[in-house]
Amino acid sequence: MRRVSPARAAILFVSLATLFGASRADAQPRNTGTLTGVVLDEMGKPVPAVEVAIAKISRTTRTDSAGKFILALVPAGSYDVAFRRVSYAPMVFMLEISRGDTTEAEVKMNVVAQEMTAIKVEEKPELIRQLDGFEDRRRQGLGHYFTRKEIDERNPLVLSDMFRTIPGTMVVPVGMTRSSQLRFTRAIKPGRDCPPAYYVDGQFATGYNIDDMPVSDVEAVEVYSGIATLPAQFAKMRSTINCGTIVIWTRIPGNKKPPK
Numbered sequence: 001m002r003r004v005s006p007a008r009a010a011i012l013f014v015s016l017a018t019l020f021g022a023s024r025a026d027a028q029p030r031n032t033g034t035l036t037g038v039v040l041d042e043m044g045k046p047v048p049a050v051e052v053a054i055a056k057i058s059r060t061t062r063t064d065s066a067g068k069f070i071l072a073l074v075p076a077g078s079y080d081v082a083f084r085r086v087s088y089a090p091m092v093f094m095l096e097i098s099r100g101d102t103t104e105a106e107v108k109m110n111v112v113a114q115e116m117t118a119i120k121v122e123e124k125p126e127l128i129r130q131l132d133g134f135e136d137r138r139r140q141g142l143g144h145y146f147t148r149k150e151i152d153e154r155n156p157l158v159l160s161d162m163f164r165t166i167p168g169t170m171v172v173p174v175g176m177t178r179s180s181q182l183r184f185t186r187a188i189k190p191g192r193d194c195p196p197a198y199y200v201d202g203q204f205a206t207g208y209n210i211d212d213m214p215v216s217d218v219e220a221v222e223v224y225s226g227i228a229t230l231p232a233q234f235a236k237m238r239s240t241i242n243c244g245t246i247v248i249w250t251r252i253p254g255n256k257k258p259p260k
């Protein structure tokens with residue numbers, strides 16, 4: 001284990017080791033390695049939904065609910081690895097990815113106060129329109145829907161737990177992390193992984209996984225298994241909508257009456 005000097009209050013621990021012995025290392029391409037680790041806050045608690053990016057090779061992932069992440073099959077070499085999340089100071093570290101080895105990193109991120117532009121609020125028409133749109137689609141019954149009230153009643157540990165009773169969905173381990181990921185059974189085919197498209201507050205989210213969103217941040221969720229029932233505003237990404245679509249609405253400050 002070798003220690004990298006702290007940048008401000010942030011500390012990064014990096015160690016290079018073979019995870020599973022020579023036999024496991026030989027299973028991956030000879031010129032690649034793996035980057036894995038965990039992101040913690042100043043109190044040592046895991047930080048979920050942190051974007052971990054290597055811009056040089058266009059590789060991105062996010063930390064899971066335990067603050068863990070993994071980037072496999074990274075070409076050997078030195079890279080600037082960026083860690084970003086809203087309300088935390090962004091961080092960039094130079095890491096060496098060795099051929100056939102695993103680089104393990106422990107990153108501590110600092111919460112930062114963000115200066116917000118002053119806003120004078122006179123009414124809340126946008127909040128009403130957003131919830132009305134959700135209710136209109138739910139009344140049509142074209143997909144599956146659950147709200148904050150239903151989430152509180154079930155009290156799931158992670159958001160994927162809410163999908164275990166929805167027909168046509170599966171929560172399965174995918175990739176080297178074996179973390180739980182959502183798939184629609186109609187989109188599962190031998191030799192082909194078909195992840196659903198994700199929208200967060202109406203914006204298309206790339207590289208997203210259902211458990212990247214903390215349960216406490218969710219106001220409501222819409223679930224569409226295919227293109228036939230998908231509302232037009234969520235049918236923009238033609239290459240992914242055949243795999244299903246998940247629409248997540250985050251909690252709105254001051255909204256004390258979520259959809260029932």
